[in-house]
Amino acid sequence: MPTTVEPVTLPAPVVVPETSTRPTQDHGYLVVCWNDPVNLMPYVTHVFQTVFGWDRRKAERHMLEVHNQGRSVLIRESLEEAETHVHKLQGYSLQATLERDDA
């Protein structure tokens, strides 16, 4: 005796609009500042204070990290925010880059 099979309705495929491949809301990007032999230490401190609104102590700590260790991770944020901060830092002639934080 044949059994009756209930029709199965598959859900419609979800189409994700292809707007951008860049995960702009992913707060997994690091803004890194690299040491260089030209920018003056007080200048670098000033730039960190101005760009990030940090107090002098925090800005100096990162400046010294750049100077002594060659680089300092300044902030972790979304790709768009990280790009904006790298733009600002490079506008001040600092060597800044962003990188994905895979940790």
Next chain:
Amino acid sequence: MKLLDKDAERMVFLLTRREHYLLRFLFRVARRTRRARAALSRDSADAIDESTAAGFADTMAAHHDDARSSAERWLKDPAHCVRGRGGSFGLTLAAGETETFLQAVNAARVGAWESLGSPDFEMGEAIAPPAQANIRAIVAMQLAEHFVAELLRALHEKD
């Protein structure tokens, strides 16, 4: 370069006639910095493609050119720079303009350093053999260092 007055809106500097001349000299000899070509990302090629990085470099180069042009213009513009008695000048900059001025002076210093071959002085690297262009670049670096220091002093002086 001496800070005469400062409030939340603007800063007023006194420039001697010689300082006014030297700032204009500095901006005139400033080379466009090559550092603007630095990549946005050093090791996350998946995040930034080449065309994005190139566009970014162009944007940065234009930014530095604009800052220098603005600073040069302010030194000549009577609305910003007024000649006083004895040939000195009063330079008035709005808060944001002072930051732009600082960026322009520092970029001139970086450009001069690059023209010397980007030596690492802390590592004892020597400058290329003396030549007229090198001497000019060394003078530009020293001048810019003086003005950067004065601008920073003014920016961080309490109102």
